[in-house]
């Protein structure tokens with residue numbers, strides 16, 4: 001007998017587990033499958049923005065995560081010319097005024113277990129390798145598990161496979177030339193002088209790109225770098241150069257030890273070009289390119305798209321309708337409505353801001369108006385309208401002549 005469910009969610013990262021959780025709390029029979037066994041790691045910077053924390057709060061996870069992982073209340077930016085500026089995480093009504101650093105080894109299993117507590121079933125070590133849609137509209141999945149291929153059947157499938165593109169290609173939802181960025185990270189222990197701040201480095205790295213140090217405890221950190229452009233050198237080489245040459249990283253890592261290898265992974269950033277649904281299928285999270293093109297942050301958008309998908313699927317199922325492009329149109333409208341303009345403007349902001357003179361200006365001593373800096377940070381966190389990155393007040397702060405302006409070096 002083929003095992004049957006109302007919905008099968010493929011991929012138990014933030015997008016898949018959020019979808020499964022928000023489906024399960026509606027009483028929907030949902031199976032969450034992942035090719036890995038859990039807990040499992042995922043190459044990431046582990047930084048959670050206030051907007052991501054807002055969804056984790058709705059899932060009932062925030063209090064526990066806040067009590068057991070690293071809270072970050074301050075942000076420190078290092079300009080290409082060495083200047084640095086420190087500010088607090090911007091406050092926005094309805095959102096926490098802090099970020100968290102939660103290693104994915106901890107975050108993803110917490111989310112997957114929360115979906116199971118809410119009523120979802122879970123199967124690990126199950127890679128979905130093929131998909132067929134039946135004449136009655138239901139879907140048949142071929143799943144490789146413990147060396148055997150077996151079939152699972154459902155009214156519809158949610159694809160939440162992140163930057164792994166095989167299944168998206170199989171179902172015909174991958175653009176001909178997907179746009180990718182790359183990033184690399186490593187964990188360190190015995191790191192000096194890290195407090196409760198996230199650090200961002202814009203020097204000693206090819207632009208557009210940046211490095212980071214996100215503390216995972218008072219003495220351990222996730223250190224990494226990402227290239228935000230389409231053309232980029234090897235992320236591993238970029239990582240090694242950054243760590244070897246950036247004065248601040250050299251200082252805090254002087255007595256530190258790397259734990260485990262440097263790992264790199266691609267990021268999909270083609271949200272505006274990706275079809276999001278097809279008959280029997282809805283795709284969420286990074287599988288539809290939902291990664292912020294200005295920062296490389298994707299966890300928040302994975303969670304939010306999962307929540308929207310679950311709401312729309314709940315409406316389709318309760319109306320007794322099949323999963324057709326027409327019944328799923330509301331999902332496409334809602335994700336486009338929330339993210340399209342945001343991501344287009346973030347792409348423009350990346351083009352405008354990621355060059356040495358402008359970065360030196362924004363994070364330099366002469367960017368006198370702290371309000372403008374906070375606006376830019378709020379925009380990059382997705383907390384404020386991205387149009388504000390192009391407001392006359394911010395643009396004037398960048399272009400106004402000042403004594404001692406630190407241009408490119």
Ligand SMILES: Cc1cc2nc3c(=O)[nH]c(=O)nc-3n(C[C@H](O)[C@H](O)[C@H](O)COP(=O)(O)OP(=O)(O)OC[C@H]3O[C@@H](n4cnc5c(N)ncnc54)[C@H](O)[C@@H]3O)c2cc1C
Pocket residue numbers: 010011012013014015016033034035036042043044045046047048049126127128129160161162163164166167182183184185224264265266267284285286287290291296297298299300302
């Ligand atoms: C180095 C690096 C640093 C980053 N730093 C940050 C950061 O600090 N903050 C942030 O918000 N974002 C960050 N990101 C982006 C973030 O990691 C992703 O955007 C996010 O994980 C996307 O979530 P997702 O659920 O869509 O996909 P994923 O988290 O990638 O989950 C996909 C899941 O699908 C499973 N899967 C894949 N194919 C199949 C299949 N055929 N069958 C079954 N299961 C399958 C995988 O095993 C995986 O568990 C970073 C990315 C990189 C590479």
